[in-house]
Amino acid sequence: MTRYGYYPGCSLEGTAREYDVSTRIACQELGIELVELEGWSCCGASSAHATRYWLSLALPARNLRLAQEQGFSALVAPCAMCYARLRHTQHALRDPAVREQVNSLLDRPLQDAEVKVHSLVDLFSEEERLNLLRSKVQRDLSGLRLACYYGCLLVRPPEVLEPDDPEYPTMLDRIVEAAGATVVDWPLKTECCGGSLSLSRTDIALELTRRLLEDALCRGANGIVTACPMCHANLDMRQQQINRRYGTQLDLPILYFTQLVGLATGHAPKELLLHHHLVEPWSLLAQAGIPA
Amino acid sequence: MVENPLLRLDLRHKSLAQAILRRLQVDVRACYQCGRCTAGCPVAYAMDAGPHQILRGIQLELHDWVLSRNTYWICASCVTCTTRCPCEVDVARVMDGLRELALQEGIRPSEQTVKVFHQVFLEWVRLTGRMYEAGLVGLYNLRSREFLASADLVLPMLTHNKVPLLPRRYPAQAEVERIFERARALEEKR
Numbered sequence A: 001m002t003r004y005g006y007y008p009g010c011s012l013e014g015t016a017r018e019y020d021v022s023t024r025i026a027c028q029e030l031g032i033e034l035v036e037l038e039g040w041s042c043c044g045a046s047s048a049h050a051t052r053y054w055l056s057l058a059l060p061a062r063n064l065r066l067a068q069e070q071g072f073s074a075l076v077a078p079c080a081m082c083y084a085r086l087r088h089t090q091h092a093l094r095d096p097a098v099r100e101q102v103n104s105l106l107d108r109p110l111q112d113a114e115v116k117v118h119s120l121v122d123l124f125s126e127e128e129r130l131n132l133l134r135s136k137v138q139r140d141l142s143g144l145r146l147a148c149y150y151g152c153l154l155v156r157p158p159e160v161l162e163p164d165d166p167e168y169p170t171m172l173d174r175i176v177e178a179a180g181a182t183v184v185d186w187p188l189k190t191e192c193c194g195g196s197l198s199l200s201r202t203d204i205a206l207e208l209t210r211r212l213l214e215d216a217l218c219r220g221a222n223g224i225v226t227a228c229p230m231c232h233a234n235l236d237m238r239q240q241q242i243n244r245r246y247g248t249q250l251d252l253p254i255l256y257f258t259q260l261v262g263l264a265t266g267h268a269p270k271e272l273l274l275h276h277h278l279v280e281p282w283s284l285l286a287q288a289g290i291p292a
Numbered sequence B: 001m002v003e004n005p006l007l008r009l010d011l012r013h014k015s016l017a018q019a020i021l022r023r024l025q026v027d028v029r030a031c032y033q034c035g036r037c038t039a040g041c042p043v044a045y046a047m048d049a050g051p052h053q054i055l056r057g058i059q060l061e062l063h064d065w066v067l068s069r070n071t072y073w074i075c076a077s078c079v080t081c082t083t084r085c086p087c088e089v090d091v092a093r094v095m096d097g098l099r100e101l102a103l104q105e106g107i108r109p110s111e112q113t114v115k116v117f118h119q120v121f122l123e124w125v126r127l128t129g130r131m132y133e134a135g136l137v138g139l140y141n142l143r144s145r146e147f148l149a150s151a152d153l154v155l156p157m158l159t160h161n162k163v164p165l166l167p168r169r170y171p172a173q174a175e176v177e178r179i180f181e182r183a184r185a186l187e188e189k190r
Helices: A017-029 A045-051 A053-069 A080-093 A096-103 A127-136 A171-178 A202-218 A229-237 A239-246 A257-264 A282-286 B005-010 B016-024 B036-040 B051-059 B063-067 B080-084 B091-104 B112-128 B133-144 B151-159 B173-189
Strands: A002-006 A032-036 A074-076 A116-118 A145-149 A182-184 A223-226 A254-256
Touching: A017 A032, A017 A254, A017 A257, A045 A053, A045 A080, A045 B091, A045 B112, A053 A080, A053 A096, A053 B091, A053 B173, A080 A096, A080 A116, A080 A229, A127 A171, A127 A257, A145 A171, A145 A202, A171 A182, A171 A257, A202 A223, A202 A229, A202 A239, A223 A229, A223 A257, A229 A239, A229 A254, A229 B151, A254 A257, B016 B051, B016 B091, B036 B051, B036 B080, B051 B063, B051 B091, B063 B091, B080 B091, B112 B133, B112 B173
Parallel strands: A002 A032, A002 A074, A074 A116, A145 A182, A145 A223, A223 A254
Antiparallel strands: none
C-alpha cells in the first residue's frame, strides 16, 4: 500500500458522494492507501478564480499547507476542479513574489517542499497499476461501450496540468480498457460541458451537454465515463431537461471511472452507489450480466 | 515632431492593456488576430463579441466597449483558447481579469446571474469553510430572482440521496474567513 493524503473536496460530500465511495473502494483494490486531509476547506473552484485572483490562490494554498503540516508528500484530489485549482496554485507559487503575497493571506505560511498533487486518473493510468487492475478483473465488461469524457479540468492548460495530450488524451481510455470495457473513439472527449454556467446560464449548459451526449450516442457509446463531478452533474442530471427542450430521447448512463473499476473488480452496483445517478444504469449493466 | 496618437492612448491612466499586463502579466499586444480562440470557443455563439475581438478591443484601448461586452461573463473557463493560442496569450486569464476589473469598477454585468452565482458560491465558503450545494442553489434562486430554477431537479435529487439537507460549519471556517478578509484588504490596496 502506498500512502497518500486524500482531498475529497466539497462535491464528493454532496452530489458526488458516489465518487467518494467508489474512489475509496477502487483505491483499496489498487493498493493506494488514502488518508483524508484533516481540516480541509473548499478550493474556491471556478468562482474564486473567476472573480478574485488572490483568493483563488490562497484557498487551495491553505490545503497544500495542511498536507505539508500533516506530513504528506503526495495528495490525491479525485475532483477535476479541485485538482486543477491545486495545481494552478502550485504553478503560481513558484514565483517568489506571488508566494510571499499568498503566504501573507494565510494564518501560517507554506513550507518550501512541494507536495505532489495527483488527479487519481494519473495514478490509475500508470502502467503497473493498469497491470494490477487487469489481474484483478472478475467480470466481463466488454458489453459496455464507453466514451471517456475528460472535459476541461484534467487537461487544460497543459503547461500546468501536464496531461499526456491536451487535445486527445488517453489516460482514462487506458483505465477503462484495463477494466475490460470497450472504449469508443470520441473526438469530443475534451470539449467543455458548460459546467460553470450550469446554474447561471442553464440554456448554455444544456446546449453544450446535448452536443456531447448526442455525439457519444452517434459513435456507438452506451455509456460515458467521467472523472469530474461538475461534468457528471451536468451530463447525468440534465438529460430530462434536454429531452424536454430539444425533443430528444436521451437516456445515457454516466459513470465515474472509479465505479467502473469497482464493477470490474467484483463489487456490487449498490456498494458503488450506482443507484444515486438520475439516469439509471441498470439496462447498461445488464449488458455485462450484472443484476441491479 | 509628429506625435504618435497610439502612444498617447497607451499612457492614459486607465490603460486597459497596461492594467492587464500589470495585474495578470499577460501581454495582449502579442495577439495577431488569427481568431483561433474564437473558433474553438464552445460558448462563442452566446457572446456579443468573440474572445479575439475582445483582445483587439484591449489593444485599441476601447475600455468601455470591452467592459460592456458579455464575453467575459459568458466565458465558461474551459481554457481551450489559452491552450491553442499560437502567440501564447493566456486568453482565459484575460477573461478572469476583466471580470475582476469590472466588479471592482462597479460596472453593471451584462450577465447578472453569472455574477450572483459566483458571489453566492463564495459566500457559502466564507460562512462554512466549504461549499454547500443545496444552499448554493437555494440562495442563488433567491438572489437571482430565478425562484424556480432547477426546481424540477429537487425531487429526483432528494430521492437519489444527492445532498445533505442542512449545512454545517467546519473547523476550518475560522481561518477561511480570515483569508477572505485579508484578500479583500489586498484587493483594495492594489
